[in-house]
Structure formats: structure tokens, C-alpha cells
Amino acid sequence: MGMPEIHFPKWGVWAAAVVAAAAVTGGVLVLPSAGSDARTLDSEPEVVAHALESVEFESVGQMAVTSPAVVRATVTAVNPGRIVGAGETAEPGEESAATQAREVTLQVTQAFSPNGRTTFPAPIKVEEWGWDASGDGYQVNNYKWSEVGKEYVFFLRGTAATGWNVISTEGRAEIGADGFLSSSAEEGSELKQSIESYDFIDLSIYLKRIYDTKNPPPDLPTAAEMPVAGPSGYENSPLPTAGATAEPTDLGTNDGSEPTPYPSST
Template sequence: MKVRKPWAIGGLGAVLGGIALAVTLVAGGGPSLTSTPTGSAHADELHHFEDVPTMLATSDLVVTAKVVKIGKGRSVGPDDGSKITFREVRLQVLSIQYDRTGAQPAELVVEEEGWDAKGRGYTLEGLSWSKVGDVGHFFLVRKRDAPDRHRLVNSQGRVLIKDSRLDGNQRAHFNAEITGMSPATFEKLLTAAAADVRAGRIKPQRPGAAD
């Protein structure tokens, strides 16, 4: 199953076709939500990165964090048949690698692609759903329509730490480079990249610049 997403979702300008969605999600009601993804969606993302430092420079906030809670989030969309419901992922911040906002949060909420109007779970661009207990690096931007919430800068923007290895989005262009590093080496890369951004040696990517 593919999800048709003909409108911008949290900075993702979408897309490719699939099926028309015709079931309404209403406050306090609507269809039941699947506990696992049953399909995938594709979107024309605003950013596509060729390297980690540029991804960091384009983010508002880069943190190492632990997923401590996941729940049903907001339902958004231009009409009832196109509404999606976000998964609300609460992060406990363990360390901050880069913070353009100066907020230095101890916890924050990330909105993750979740369910279509029929309650079917889906992933976006191959990025798996977050799980409680996940620990990793999150490259985030504030959501314009909900400044108290964040989203990943794009589908490349989450790198999980699993034992002594890294696990990124398998579809990410530089995933093989990331997974070839140790967690310690990756953290050094982030520290160096943040210093280069502050010194003006690395600039944020303009939307669509890598297309």
C-alpha cells in the first residue's frame, strides 16, 4: 500500500500517487490505528544531503536522545480524506551536539509520520518507526505550525546507536559511510561539524539545492 500525499507535511512537499483516502478522522473518534506500519509513502523532500556536516548545519537542533514515550499525536490535513495522524515521540535529551535555537531542552517532542485517514500505519522514505528505548542522534527542525514540536530535518535525520554500531536509514545516500563508523567516531564528526558551522565554514543547505 502506498499513501498519496499531495500536500506539505511538516516541511515535506509531497508527491507520488497511490490511492485516494476517503475515511474521516474526527476528534474522539475515527478508525482504529494499526500498531505497526502496513505500507510506505514517498515524498519529494525539501532536503537531500550528501554528507553529515551539511545535514547538521541545516538542522535547528542535533541531540543524542532516548525515546521514552510514544503516543497518538495531532491529525492534520487540508481535508478529511487526506488527514494523517502523527506519532508523538517524546525524547529525553542525553546531550546536545548543535543548538541553533539556544533552548537547550531536557525533553522534546518529535512528530513522526504515523497513520493515514483510514488508520493504516505507514513509514516515510523507508525510515522505520521509532520505538521506546531507542537511543540515537536526531537531526531536528522546529515545526512551523507547532513550534513546541520538532520533526526530523528529513528522512536521513535519525541515526540510532545499537550496541557498538550505528543504524541509519537504509535508503540514505551516505548510510554505508555512517554504519562504517563507531559511535565514538560519529560523535567526533558531529563535534567538528558543529564547530565548523559556528565558524561559518559550513553553510545550511537551501531547500531543493541537492535536487
């Protein structure tokens, strides 16, 4: 039996740009919750939130030329990240509409960018969602939570909030022990098939070729047009709140997992 699902009509931009205020206790961000002064955070997602991306990439090449950089990186730590929406009004009976990101630290081992101009000399941090105000975990679309010690390919863009972030929920692929890729793109999509047709060695050769802007290949994909900004009010929320087509009454634990304190870095 899979996780419960919530459907949203529009995902918009992958990450918000404004940091909301949060309390800090013992180095771990916490939020008030009903009946207690602090909450713990689920160690795994309980809910899948489905939403449409602002841009639908047709191929790994198009997503790559739209991304300022692509990196091969190992996840070295995952910690509670920024909190958004803490001051917003929630549904009746709920104390807060706040949601909290997961801050993922990456050790970059290989980087690809136009003519190799972008470098990553130090660990970088990206974010993914996340936890609701009660500490219940959720993932967005097919983008499963990143795991410490695993190696991934990230298609990156610049953001005001974190410096770098994944270009969309479809912009990450896990590198398997055999070198082949497992994409976070939608199951059965052309993009997922395109990404997973490569192993990492072949993908790296392809990325170097299409990022050589001094000698562009004749089959260079056309970059997708990225939105300048999300819809009004989106900057304060990682997920739209209007127009939900389905919403479970309880986002709490229901698959056997238990909430555990963070950080979970090793």
C-alpha cells in the same frame, strides 16, 4: 514479501504546521470511520509511502550544519498525535482524507549545536507519520517507526507545530548496542554511507568540531538551503495528494499484524 508502496512526486517539508480539529476519547485521539464511531490504530505500518525530499543532503556533515541541533535521545513514549486534513474531501467512497501523526517523546541525553548554545532541559516531542483515516499505519521512505526504549540520533529543526522535528526523513539514526549507527537515509545513498561510517563516539567528536563556529574547521561543509515553506496547501497535509504514480486499493492489514488501541508508551 515487503509492505505495499505508494509513490509521491514531492515530500516537501517533513511536518505540517497547522493542527486540525479532532475528537478526544479517554485520552486517545480518534476519528470517525465507516460503520463505527471510532477506530483503532495499527501497531505497525502496513504501507511504505515514497516521496522525494525537498533537500538532498550529500553527507552527514552537511545535514548537521544545516540542522540547528543534533541530539542523542531515548524514546520514552509514543502516542497518537495531531490530525491533519480532517475536513478535506477524500477519494470516492472514502469518508475522510485525514491522516494522524505519531507523537514521539524523547529523553535527550546529549545535545550538539553551534557553540553548544541549544539545551534541552525537559523531554521533547517530535512527530512521524502515521495513520490514515481508517487507522491503517504507514511509514514514509526508509523512516521506520520509532520504538519505545530504543536510542537514536535525531537531526532537528524548529517547527511551529511541535517546536522541534526531524529535519527530513533521512535525519534519524538508531544507535546499536555496539555504538554503530543505522540511518533512516535511502538505502545505497551517499548520505546513508556517510552516516553509517561513524560510530556514535566518532560522530560526537565530529559534531563538536563542526559546531565550533568560533574556530571553524577548514573542511566545514556548506549548509544546504532549506525551503521556507511547502507548496500551496501543503500546510494542511503531511503528504501530497496529486500526482501519485501508484496507489494500492486497500491500505488495510495484509501482513498479519492486527490493529491495536494506543497509546503504546511504557
